[in-house]
Amino acid sequence: MSIKKIAIDKNTFLLVYKLLYDALFLALFGFASVLVAESILPGLITSKISLLKIIITIVTILIPLLYLGKNLDITYREINIHKNKTLPIFVLFSFLLIGNSLLKFSLWENFVITLATLFVFFLLYELIFTAEAE
């Protein structure tokens, strides 16, 4: 009887985990959308809902998600960023976001600073995660 109860509970937790994962995706998608809207027109969204509230929501989803993931022994394959199909989308998104924040610069200055910033980010990523892998 008690074994059955545990099995049902675990599945319920799995269900909650999956829903939290979906909620996290939606919250992150919303956060990215707000960042885009804010970079196009500062104050457009944050005058209605502050970024802090969105960040608190994300953290509130993340905490039980991590807790459940750890207790349910859910693991993921390590993603190879170089082979990730979504990488070009993230690079393009970052490029547009950084470029947009430098609109007051001339086109060439903007282009060079944006590329340099992305390059620095890439180096930092390599430095941190290569060291971890070793």
Next chain:
Amino acid sequence: MFDFTKQVILPNSLQKKYQVARAILHLFFLFIIVFIAYEILFPIVSLTFSLDNPTSKTNNLIMPVITRTNAFPENGKLLANDTLLDNANPIGQFAKADVTLVKGKNGKSIDNAKVEISRSYQAFRYPLGEPVGFKDGTLLTTATDGAYYIVSDGKLRKFSNTDIILKFGYPKDAFITVQASDLKYNQLGAAITNNDTYPADTLFVINNNHYQLQDGKLLPFVSTQAFLTNFDNVAAIAKNDDFFASYPASEQMLGFADGTLVSIDFAVYIVSELKKYPVMNPETFVAMGFNWDDIIAINQNEISIYEKQKQFTHDDPHPNGTIFVDQKTSQHFIVENETKRPILSDPIVKTYSKQKPVLANLEGLEKGTSCTLKKQLFNANSFTCSLPLDEMTTFPGNDYQIKMTSPVDTTLNTISLTFSTPVTPNNMMISLGKIKAKIINR
């Protein structure tokens, strides 16, 4: 829909529940998006003031006054024909304002009382002051008679002859050519007949540092860019260190022109009379009619001479030194000690407006809309009516002034104003048009 957690497999019995819960989650997310979009496209701002509890922290309308005493009506008491004034400063563009007045239990009915609304800036509502003249330290010459003047201690002092000017070392280019009629806004002072002592407010440059002579001492400007917000570079007489023997340097510093917008790190301040007012947020900055291009980036040394004040919010009037321009007549005004002093001559305007003035509209002070209060259906103490704001959209300003003349002796408990934009395709297109214009003008 893509599944991010494919490896987490649910038993069949829970699959359907998961799909339903997931659909609800997505609908909830969609609802949030629609809600935010609604808030952006059709903004609503509710403001209230409790007259029987004027110190309440929930009051977010500015404290009302009655025009007879220019003071807050104690306990909300109004006499017949008293006019109650209240100001609301919501941020945004609105199509209508619903005004609700709640009378006290023993107060008489204010049914059919007229409520008027107008739109401008709080500081632009200040009473008209004396016309302003040229600022101290300005060097002037008239084309007609070739006379030379300096504005010193607010007075216009004429140089008796050109020899004195040469001996003092005033640069010829520093004298601004004006019409004789432009000089009438400065009081006439004693003529300068000898070159013994420099007249007060003369400007000097010593080792690339700028100074202004006041009370026999040289007051240093905190930086060259601070000096340039007040005067042109040519206005200063070049001297060397020996000059300090005759006129010692003062410890008191001079800063940027009053009303200048400055920034340090990510903070924007309005500086005025050696005080700095931190602007609360970008929405406040835009709502107060300021221009992002007018901000001057300054350093720690430059900001250190200013005394920090409380945050500048959209409920505060513009500080002294702010310049307004009427969008219809191009008439300029400068805010000074709760008056609005007109600047009636173009050369005077040029000496003041080193930065773009705030656009205002004199017509907006008078022209507004009105409505008649009617008793609410289920609340005998509440009186309400709707004020259309469409006609005022062309008037710049964040300050809506409500004026209500009481037909009888009465007492009021609460004033409420709800600014809103009705949900219509037309209003949505207007809101989208405004967003588009803001993006283009970035």
